[in-house]
Amino acid sequence: MYIKPSIAQLAPYVPGDQPPKSKSLIKLNANENAYPPSLVVEELLRTFDYANLRYYPDATSQSLRRAIADRHSCPQEHVFCGNGSDEIIAYLFQVCFEEQDSIATPYPTYTLYKTIADIHRIHTEYVPAQEDYSIDVEALVKTNAKGIFIANPNAQTGLLLGMDAIEKLLQAYQGLVVIDEAYIDFAPAHASAASLVDHYPNLVVLRTFSKSYSLCGIRVGYCLADRSLVMALDKCRDSYNVSTLSQAMAEAALKDQAYLLSTVQRVIATRERVSQALQLMGFSVLPSAANFLLCTPPHDQAKGMYEYLITHQVYVRYFNSPRLSDKLRISIGTDEEMDVLLSLLSKYI
Numbered sequence: 001m002y003i004k005p006s007i008a009q010l011a012p013y014v015p016g017d018q019p020p021k022s023k024s025l026i027k028l029n030a031n032e033n034a035y036p037p038s039l040v041v042e043e044l045l046r047t048f049d050y051a052n053l054r055y056y057p058d059a060t061s062q063s064l065r066r067a068i069a070d071r072h073s074c075p076q077e078h079v080f081c082g083n084g085s086d087e088i089i090a091y092l093f094q095v096c097f098e099e100q101d102s103i104a105t106p107y108p109t110y111t112l113y114k115t116i117a118d119i120h121r122i123h124t125e126y127v128p129a130q131e132d133y134s135i136d137v138e139a140l141v142k143t144n145a146k147g148i149f150i151a152n153p154n155a156q157t158g159l160l161l162g163m164d165a166i167e168k169l170l171q172a173y174q175g176l177v178v179i180d181e182a183y184i185d186f187a188p189a190h191a192s193a194a195s196l197v198d199h200y201p202n203l204v205v206l207r208t209f210s211k212s213y214s215l216c217g218i219r220v221g222y223c224l225a226d227r228s229l230v231m232a233l234d235k236c237r238d239s240y241n242v243s244t245l246s247q248a249m250a251e252a253a254l255k256d257q258a259y260l261l262s263t264v265q266r267v268i269a270t271r272e273r274v275s276q277a278l279q280l281m282g283f284s285v286l287p288s289a290a291n292f293l294l295c296t297p298p299h300d301q302a303k304g305m306y307e308y309l310i311t312h313q314v315y316v317r318y319f320n321s322p323r324l325s326d327k328l329r330i331s332i333g334t335d336e337e338m339d340v341l342l343s344l345l346s347k348y349i
């Protein structure tokens with residue numbers, strides 16, 4: 001069977017350990033939400049007429065796009081829905097870049113940008129974060145790449161790039177700017193670039209139902225963008241890219257903003273408590289605006305800790321790459337789960 005050499009040479013994308021699903025296991029390695037989805041979603045599933053599944057889904061997710069547009073007070077023509085925001089990232093590469101073009105992105109960041117760029121034979125120019133892991137916006141602009149991808153808050157570090165810096169970037173740079181706000185609901189208020197989409201036609205803001213809405217299992221993401229880009233995305237998407245159930249569940253979840261707020265606030269409160277506790281144990285912990293903490297344990301113990309935690313059924317993410325040497329990334333679980341983690345770590349130290 002012929003496989004294109006450019007694909008054959010790629011390493012498969014590995015999202016991290018995928019431990020067996022078990023109630024006794026504490027899974028803090030994939031930045032999933034600690035809490036279940038809204039009861040409005042459960043109610044929808046109970047009353048859903050399964051006979052409708054013999055019909056294809058609404059190809060353009062109209063009702064969901066309308067609900068998202070209402071939520072952001074923007075025209076519906078600015079909204080595109082995908083099978084997870086990962087799918088939208090892949091479509092952006094198809095729509096906006098030619099082979100041999102380049103994109104720029106800070107390092108470290110969400111590794112999928114480079115994986116998809118590689119699939120499309122697009123070069124990724126990594127711009128190293130500064131010593132304190134903050135993003136060097138000027139250096140990103142100077143690359144002259146055709147597009148810039150920024151996860152904000154940043155995946156891996158949890159650090160937030162301020163709106164001032166984002167506006168400065170948009171004023172200095174005419175190429176495609178993707179601000180991936182997968183974790184933005186865990187950040188302080190008014191940190192989102194969503195309202196800038198009206199003013200900058202080269203800006204795409206990516207969002208997902210996977211994190212703050214606790215719905216990574218249904219695979220729904222969306223982007224806000226200029227209508228010409230939304231039209232282009234519609235031309236290359238899979239014919240029915242978001243399933244009927246996924247569209248309905250995402251729309252149900254959007255209705256329950258009170259639940260979203262309450263779970264997000266619980267996650268933030270736990271994040272701050274755990275960050276303090278880790279620092280008291282001698283960890284250095286980056287200030288996070290997301291639902292995880294990137295930390296360095298004392299005395300280069302990250303690998304040993306990671307393995308010790310697994311023997312106690314607790315999974316966190318271990319990093320040992322050039323800018324992320326000997327670090328743990330710990331997703332924020334429930335208070336009870338985090339107490340188990342802290343007690344295991346204090347015994348290990």
Ligand code: PMP
Binds near residue numbers: 083087154209
């Ligand atoms: N962007 C970032 C920064 C992420 O960390 C993730 C999930 N790990 C995604 C996008 C993908 O989200 P989705 O589940 O919507 O595909």
